[in-house]
Amino acid sequence: MLDFTTTSGRVRGREAAPGVTAALGIPYAAAPFGAFRFLAPRRPGSWDGVREANAFGPISPQSAALPGAPAWAPGDVDILTVNVWTPGGPNDGMPVVVWIHGGAYTFGSSAQPDFDGTALARLGIVVVTLNYRLGFEGFGHVSGGLHPDNRGLLDQVAALTWVHANIAAFGGDPGNVTVAGQSSGAASAAALAVMPAARGLFGRAILHSVASPFYETVLARETARLVAASAGVTAEAKSLLAAPPETLVAAGDRVAASYREDPGSGWRHYDPVLYAPIVDDATMPVDPLSGIADADVGLLVCSTADEYWLLHAVGSAKDVTTDDGLASFVKDYGLPGDIVDGYRAFLPGADVRDIYLAIYGDQLFGEYGARLAAGAKRAHLARFERRREGVRPWHCADVPFAFGTIGDPALDFLIGGPPDDADRDLSARMTRAWADFAATGDPGWDPVGADGGPVRLWHSGSGPDLGEAAPTRRLWSGVGFAAARS
Numbered sequence: 001m002l003d004f005t006t007t008s009g010r011v012r013g014r015e016a017a018p019g020v021t022a023a024l025g026i027p028y029a030a031a032p033f034g035a036f037r038f039l040a041p042r043r044p045g046s047w048d049g050v051r052e053a054n055a056f057g058p059i060s061p062q063s064a065a066l067p068g069a070p071a072w073a074p075g076d077v078d079i080l081t082v083n084v085w086t087p088g089g090p091n092d093g094m095p096v097v098v099w100i101h102g103g104a105y106t107f108g109s110s111a112q113p114d115f116d117g118t119a120l121a122r123l124g125i126v127v128v129t130l131n132y133r134l135g136f137e138g139f140g141h142v143s144g145g146l147h148p149d150n151r152g153l154l155d156q157v158a159a160l161t162w163v164h165a166n167i168a169a170f171g172g173d174p175g176n177v178t179v180a181g182q183s184s185g186a187a188s189a190a191a192l193a194v195m196p197a198a199r200g201l202f203g204r205a206i207l208h209s210v211a212s213p214f215y216e217t218v219l220a221r222e223t224a225r226l227v228a229a230s231a232g233v234t235a236e237a238k239s240l241l242a243a244p245p246e247t248l249v250a251a252g253d254r255v256a257a258s259y260r261e262d263p264g265s266g267w268r269h270y271d272p273v274l275y276a277p278i279v280d281d282a283t284m285p286v287d288p289l290s291g292i293a294d295a296d297v298g299l300l301v302c303s304t305a306d307e308y309w310l311l312h313a314v315g316s317a318k319d320v321t322t323d324d325g326l327a328s329f330v331k332d333y334g335l336p337g338d339i340v341d342g343y344r345a346f347l348p349g350a351d352v353r354d355i356y357l358a359i360y361g362d363q364l365f366g367e368y369g370a371r372l373a374a375g376a377k378r379a380h381l382a383r384f385e386r387r388r389e390g391v392r393p394w395h396c397a398d399v400p401f402a403f404g405t406i407g408d409p410a411l412d413f414l415i416g417g418p419p420d421d422a423d424r425d426l427s428a429r430m431t432r433a434w435a436d437f438a439a440t441g442d443p444g445w446d447p448v449g450a451d452g453g454p455v456r457l458w459h460s461g462s463g464p465d466l467g468e469a470a471p472t473r474r475l476w477s478g479v480g481f482a483a484a485r486s
Contacts, residue, residue: 119404
């Protein structure tokens with residue numbers, strides 16, 4: 001079946017594989033520009049006849065162009081679209097997975113090659129991916145009270161609302177929806193779990209490498225002031241609205257670069273991500289770690305064994321190679337002074353850079369994800385440990401395995417070259433776990449207990465399938481993860 005009826009009109013997809021239809025670039029909200037810029041998303045318009053849905057929609061304003069993904073161009077406005085892969089037809093009642101891409105809330109799109117939903121659809125899952133507002137358009141604070149914070153998250157809520165209203169036409173069950181994401185996409189999913197506006201729209205969440213920073217309004221306001229000044233405008237709504245999206249994108253890049261060049265800029269000197277979800281009274285009144293215990297959402301949380309090595313490899317992180325630099329890093333993040341010695345004991349022979357990357361990866365991703373799992377009503381834990389010569393189990397490497405897209409040459413850098421039979425077997429096991437979790441809430445191993453285990457170990461070797469919590473977790477016992485104020 002190629003044609004489907006939505007609340008806005010009929011769409012015609014294309015055959016993605018035998019038995020799987022992909023319907024791409026379907027609007028779930030109206031264009032968020034012009035008079036509607038910096039506002040909450042609005043319902044999409046309708047159309048007559050059949051809309052061809054055979055290509056991804058435009059992406060959000062951004063300066064980065066990822067390998068294999070489209071670039072943004074000024075004038076692209078219809079950016080709020082979803083893509084659906086389905087193996088069925090109307091009212092088949094299949095589980096639904098809604099994927100939120102990562103990219104530091106600043107770049108990325110649903111059109112990246114690792115997010116193709118065909119393999120999961122073959123397992124009986126209806127897969128939805130989406131674009132949402134990024135950078136200042138989605139997460140910049142606009143003073144005055146008329147323009148909500150967390151517009152990117154509100155876009156995601158609008159996409160889930162579209163799923164609830166339309167997914168049955170594609171064979172999905174609107175009462176069995178799992179939200180999934182990686183990095184800032186996983187953090188977005190965690191934020192949705194505690195947002196009142198998203199309550200009831202999904203029951204489970206898959207969080208891969210969930211990112212820890214959330215901002216208080218005071219930090220978001222200061223960030224907006226710096227970006228506005230770099231753009232040559234004030235931080236007032238009228239002035240910001242006069243600055244084209246590309247101007248604010250370039251201004252944000254300059255502010256991020258200034259943090260990177262300034263050793264006195266504190267924690268932002270190391271990985272100057274400008275934007276994050278904002279804990280406010282209106283859209284997200286509590287941060288995920290504080291609110292997850294009250295959320296009726298089951299979790300599947302996965303981290304990679306060597307998260308931060310990717311950020312170093314692509315040059316997006318501050319390099320730290322001396323003991324003095326490592327001490328400054330620990331101080332700037334407010335970490336306990338003995339954490340370095342603790343990691344050295346667990347990583348004998350590691351150089352300063354590797355100690356720094358190990359601590360940073362756990363601080364941003366691994367430990368934060370483990371705490372979310374520990375605080376949830378029900379959660380399962382996993383760790384991606386697949387290694388190949390020259391390539392670590394680093395940030396993003398697990399995603400194409402879970403999607404079943406490891407055969408795409410565009411992803412060779414992430415996984416270290418073309419996959420072998422062991423990799424294909426690992427990918428099959430990971431996609432199966434996703435599908436089972438989406439269908440029933442059980443990925444195939446026990447939920448996490450009081451001791452922090454069991455942890456499913458994803459590797460392509462002959463080691464054990466289950467392990468314990470990371471031994472470094474005890475080093476973080478006194479470290480808090482409150483929303484950042486400065």
